[in-house]
Amino acid sequence: MRSASEPGVAAERPGHVLVEDLAMAHGGRVLQEGLSFTIRRGDVFIVMGGSGSGKSTLLRHLVGLQAPVRGRVLYGGESFWEASPEVQAALQRRFGVMYQQGALWTSMTLLENVALPLGTYTPLTSGAIRDLAAFKLALVGLAGFEQFYPSEISGGMRKRAAIARAMALDPEVLFLDEPSAGLDPISSRRLDDLILELRQSLGMTIVVVTHELASIFAVGDNSVFLDAASRTMIAAGHPRSLLRHAENPKVRDFLTRGEEGRVP
Numbered sequence: 001m002r003s004a005s006e007p008g009v010a011a012e013r014p015g016h017v018l019v020e021d022l023a024m025a026h027g028g029r030v031l032q033e034g035l036s037f038t039i040r041r042g043d044v045f046i047v048m049g050g051s052g053s054g055k056s057t058l059l060r061h062l063v064g065l066q067a068p069v070r071g072r073v074l075y076g077g078e079s080f081w082e083a084s085p086e087v088q089a090a091l092q093r094r095f096g097v098m099y100q101q102g103a104l105w106t107s108m109t110l111l112e113n114v115a116l117p118l119g120t121y122t123p124l125t126s127g128a129i130r131d132l133a134a135f136k137l138a139l140v141g142l143a144g145f146e147q148f149y150p151s152e153i154s155g156g157m158r159k160r161a162a163i164a165r166a167m168a169l170d171p172e173v174l175f176l177d178e179p180s181a182g183l184d185p186i187s188s189r190r191l192d193d194l195i196l197e198l199r200q201s202l203g204m205t206i207v208v209v210t211h212e213l214a215s216i217f218a219v220g221d222n223s224v225f226l227d228a229a230s231r232t233m234i235a236a237g238h239p240r241s242l243l244r245h246a247e248n249p250k251v252r253d254f255l256t257r258g259e260e261g262r263v264p
Helices: 055-062 085-092 110-121 126-139 155-166 185-202 213-219 239-245 249-256
Strands: 015-026 029-040 044-049 070-075 095-098 173-177 205-209 222-227 232-236
Touching: 015 055, 015 205, 029 055, 029 205, 029 222, 029 232, 044 055, 044 185, 044 213, 055 173, 055 205, 095 155, 110 126, 110 155, 126 155, 155 173, 155 185, 185 205, 185 213, 205 213, 213 239, 222 239, 222 249, 232 249, 239 249
Parallel strands: 044 205, 044 222, 095 173, 173 205
Antiparallel strands: 015 029, 015 070, 222 232
C-alpha cells in the first residue's frame, strides 16, 4: 500500500474536482483570485495557508454554500455554479462536510446525530437507519458510544462523530474543515490515521482545510497554498515536494515554521 508520504501518488489518479479561475470575496473585499487546481479522485487534498487567507471560504465555495465572484467548480465535468438548483442539490448529495467545531446537535445522541441525514434524505426504515448509523460510528471507532451525547465524550471523539455524520449518505467527496483544531497531539494523530483509513477502505476523495503541519505531512497527497497578501495561490503540489523545492519563502517558512531545513 502506498502512503501519503510518497510524492507522485496523486499524478496516477484521474481528476475529480476541477477549480477554474476562481475569485472569492467577503464583504466587498477580494480574498483570493485566479485559483485554478485539480483535486484528483482518491486524493487527500490539503488547502493550507496563513490566517485570513480564505481557506474556509474556499471550502464554502466548493460545497455550494457561497457563490464565487467568478470562476467555476466542476464535479465530474458538471459546473456546480452554472447548474440548475435541482442539479446543484443532486451534486451536494455527493458531498459530506465536517465543519470546524463539529456542529453536532447537543440534544441528540451520537446515533441520532448520524441518523438525522439518513432520515431526511433516504426512504430507509427506522430500523435500517439505526443499523446504518451505528455502522458509520463503528467505522470511526465509536462502536459502543451510540447513546452518548456530545457533551459526554472527548473533543477527539466529537470530531470522529462529526465525520461519521458527514459520511452518513456515502459521499464521494468528504470535506473536513480544520479537523485537528483544538486537539492534543495524540488525538490529532489518531484523527490523521482515521482519514487515511477512510481513504483506503472507502476510496473517497477527501479535502482537508488545515494549518496543522503534522497533519499536512501525515495525510496530504496534494495541496494548494493560499496567500493572504497576494490574494492568490502561490504554490501547489505534494506537501513534501513543496517543502523541499518551493521557491517562495512564504511557503518554505510556513512548512518549516521558520526552521529552515527541517523535514518532518
